[in-house]
Structures are given as structure tokens and as C-alpha cells.
Amino acid sequence: MRLSHESIYQAVYRPGTTLMRPSRLAPHSPSPLRTGRDHRKAQQRTDRRRPRFEHPMLTIHHRPFDPSDRSEAGHRDGDLIIGKDQGSAIGTLVERQTRSTLLLHLPQRDSEALHDAPATTMTGxxxxxxRSITWDQGTEMARHLKITKTLGAPVFFCDSHSPWQRGTNENTNGLSGITFSRAPT
Incomplete structure (x- = not known):
């Protein structure tokens, strides 16, 4: 039997729970929580939350070519390699036909840095x-529409938990054995 945080929350918030007992600080409070709330609330208002990805989000199934087709140059598979203790990151873009690799310097691990890096590297x-970029569904690609607009190439996303859909990139990253850590400041 396993106990999750959700089970604990449900037990605390269940009407008539035996967990409710008055405390010295708030004997009049009908809630077992120090906040006095009788229900959970979101950390941020739902109307102010930013969605994880901009829409429309094109999936790998929208690509105009078969996953095994490598006849046309310019289609790239992308990924992020995270450094020691998640202190640094490098983006990789592997061209599917020639397997040439571009490394993207990322000063930070966020969507803005990942927008600037391909634009700088691929502009020439x-x-x-x-022609296109295929990436996983990591939050670093949340602003993919900006990348599409800047490069003029659509960004496609693999299915969740399906790294084999970007096999060229995964294989290249695995073969390179890249390991790095943040330089001392």
C-alpha cells in the first residue's frame, strides 16, 4: 500500500474528518490547517497562468515527410544536454541527412535563451x-512560435516520452559523450 500527497490532502479536507481539532492559536477555526482554509486553492489564479506551450503546437505527425525519410537536407532534430547539477546547458541540432551537428550555447536554461541561440547560429x-526542427516537449521550447517566425522553419514536437522519434539526435548525443560543467566564475 502506498500513501501519496493527494491522499493526505483528501483526508485533511474531508468533511467531518477526525483530523480537525482546535489549536491554541485558533480555537475557533473549523479547519485543521493553520491558514484556516477549508479547501485547497491554486498557487496562482487560473486566468493568470501562462500555458506551457504556445499554440498551435505541431506534432511529429504533422511533418510532411516520413520519419525514416532522409532524402531532403535541412530537417534537424534538436535536444538539450544538461550539465552537472543542472548548472549549464547546451542545445544540439543534428541535420537528419548529413548528420552534421550544431551546438547552441545557452547562457540560461529557458525558452528565451533557446529562442536566441538557434537564431544566432542558423542565420547564416x-x-x-x-527547413524544420523536431524537438521533444521540454519547457525550453515553450516559445516555439518565435523560433518558427525568426527562422522561417516550423518546429515539430515528438510525442511525450518518445525520444526514439528524434533518433538521429539521441544517437548523436549518446555517441559524443559530451560532459561539461559550469566554468568557475
Whole structure:
């Protein structure tokens, strides 16, 4: 039998729970919680929450070519390699046909840094070598529409927990054995 945090919350908030007992600080409080609330509330108002990804979000199933088709240059698989203690990150973009790899320097691990890095790195490439990018559903690609607009290439997303859909990139990252840590400041 396992006990999760959700089970504890449900037990605390159940009407008529035996967990309710008056405390010295708030003997009149009908809630077992020090806040006095009788229900849980979200940490942020739902109308103020930012969605994880901008929409529309194109999936790998929207790509105009078969996953095994490598006949056309310019389609890239992307990923993020995280450094020691999650202190630093490098983005990788592997071209599917030639398997050439571009490394993206990321000063921070967020969507803004990941927008700037491909734009800086790929701006000098001929348009025929920047056709599409396929990435996983990590939060670093939350602003994918900006990348699409800047590069003129659509960003496609793999299905959740399906790294084999970007096999070229996963294989390249595994073969390179890249390990790094943040430089001392």
C-alpha cells in the first residue's frame, strides 16, 4: 500500500474528518490547517497562468515527410544536454541527412535563451538547410512560435516520452559523450 500527497490532502479536507481539532492559536477555526482554509486553492489564479506551450503546437505527425525519410537536407532534430547539477546547458541540432551537428550555447536554461541561440547560429545558413526542427516537449521550447517566425522553419514536437522519434539526435548525443560543467566564475 502506498500513501501519496493527494491522499493526505483528501483526508485533511474531508468533511467531518477526525483530523480537525482546535489549536491554541485558533480555537475557533473549523479547519485543521493553520491558514484556516477549508479547501485547497491554486498557487496562482487560473486566468493568470501562462500555458506551457504556445499554440498551435505541431506534432511529429504533422511533418510532411516520413520519419525514416532522409532524402531532403535541412530537417534537424534538436535536444538539450544538461550539465552537472543542472548548472549549464547546451542545445544540439543534428541535420537528419548529413548528420552534421550544431551546438547552441545557452547562457540560461529557458525558452528565451533557446529562442536566441538557434537564431544566432542558423542565420547564416542557406534557406535550403533550414527547413524544420523536431524537438521533444521540454519547457525550453515553450516559445516555439518565435523560433518558427525568426527562422522561417516550423518546429515539430515528438510525442511525450518518445525520444526514439528524434533518433538521429539521441544517437548523436549518446555517441559524443559530451560532459561539461559550469566554468568557475
Amino acid at each position: 545558413l542557406p534557406p535550403g538547410l533550414v
